[in-house]
Amino acid sequence: MASTGDTATRGRPNTARLLISCADRRGIVAAVSRFLFDHGANILDADQHTTDPEGGTFFMRMEFHLEGLDVGGPELERSFAERVGEPFGMEWRIAYACRPKRVALLVSREEHCLLDLLWRWRRGDLDAEIALVLSNHRDAERDVRGFEVPFAHVPVERGRKPEAEAAMLALLREHGPFDLVVLARYMQILSGDFLAAAGAPLINIHHSFLPAFAGADPYQRASERGVKIIGATAHYVTEELDAGPIIEQDVAHVSHRDDVPDLVRIGRDIERTVLARAVARHLADRVLVHENKTVVF
Numbered sequence: 107m108a109s110t111g112d113t114a115t116r117g118r119p120n121t122a123r124l125l126i127s128c129a130d131r132r133g134i135v136a137a138v139s140r141f142l143f144d145h146g147a148n149i150l151d152a153d154q155h156t157t158d159p160e161g162g163t164f165f166m167r168m169e170f171h172l173e174g175l176d177v178g179g180p181e182l183e184r185s186f187a188e189r190v191g192e193p194f195g196m197e198w199r200i201a202y203a204c205r206p207k208r209v210a211l212l213v214s215r216e217e218h219c220l221l222d223l224l225w226r227w228r229r230g231d232l233d234a235e236i237a238l239v240l241s242n243h244r245d246a247e248r249d250v251r252g253f254e255v256p257f258a259h260v261p262v263e264r265g266r267k268p269e270a271e272a273a274m275l276a277l278l279r280e281h282g283p284f285d286l287v288v289l290a291r292y293m294q295i296l297s298g299d300f301l302a303a304a305g306a307p308l309i310n311i312h313h314s315f316l317p318a319f320a321g322a323d324p325y326q327r328a329s330e331r332g333v334k335i336i337g338a339t340a341h342y343v344t345e346e347l348d349a350g351p352i353i354e355q356d357v358a359h360v361s362h363r364d365d366v367p368d369l370v371r372i373g374r375d376i377e378r379t380v381l382a383r384a385v386a387r388h389l390a391d392r393v394l395v396h397e398n399k400t401v402v403f
């Protein structure tokens with residue numbers, strides 16, 4: 107399992123990230139680099155990927171210094187659209203790293219992923235502002251308040267999930283805007299209406315190596331199947347349960363000697379590390395989604 111070092115997301119101040127996807131063709135890298143050069147940008151990091159040089163899809167991430175730029179953000183974006191974006195038929199955006207992204211965390215009873223993210227944030231290893239924790243239980247309340255983060259309890263009563271989701275959306279609006287909502291072992295299925303209204307992408311940590319054992323109780327089902335590895339998967343949340351674009355995964359070996367509590371215990375470390383990696387990559391604008399898959403730079 108990789109070290110936690112790869113979850114640090116200290117953004118470079120005064121930089122921006124240009125993210126691009128488009129039909130692959132010759133001249134894209136040259137056009138983007140020339141555009142940035144012409145506007146006085148100093149490129150700090152460049153990465154690209156193509157699914158197929160002949161007719162595939164091209165992806166690019168360029169990180170560059172804003173210092174020395176001859177125009178401001180809005181004019182830069184207007185100029186990029188005219189000179190590069192439209193001629194190449196690009197889907198693109200520019201993310202400015204000047205302000206930390208605002209993050210809300212959702213949790214149910216299992217607190218290991220929540221606390222891991224809060225500890226990384228307090229240590230300065232997560233370049234974000236964690237501005238709200240929502241939970242359908244009160245178990246984490248005392249710990250969250252210890253981090254001086256607002257905590258709200260929104261119970262989900264049987265047959266009254268729409269009311270709970272409405273209350274959660276109101277709290278997200280009150281404490282927002284948010285750039286990301288993280289389901290840190292939040293164990294309620296969210297409706298499509300909630301996802302559409304949340305106002306930010308959502309990342310979930312599923313406690314199995316998807317697509318195996320999607321849904322509830324994956325460790326119980328894995329044990330019954332006699333698996334020799336268990337895993338965790340961080341993915342963007344879609345209306346279809348545990349079927350969103352996968353961002354990060356990892357596994358650990360287990361054996362016939364491990365019962366379900368052992369799998370749960372071993373799984374906790376995988377879950378929290380995988381989630382932290384996925385959140386870090388999202389916060390660093392390193393994840394592009396195409397169809398139901400991701401390109402992670």
Ligand SMILES: Nc1nc2c(c(=O)[nH]1)N[C@@H](CN(C=O)c1ccc(C(=O)N[C@@H](CCC(=O)O)C(=O)O)cc1)CN2
Pocket residue numbers: 289292293294295296297298310311312313321322343344345346347348349350
């Ligand atoms: N729309 C989505 N909502 C959620 C997703 C998702 O991918 N899309 N991921 C889940 C997390 N999860 C597994 O990782 C999961 C959570 C809950 C359940 C489930 O069956 N929940 C029951 C109630 C359980 C309870 O009351 O304790 C339910 O919601 O009816 C399965 C998988 C988070 N949400």
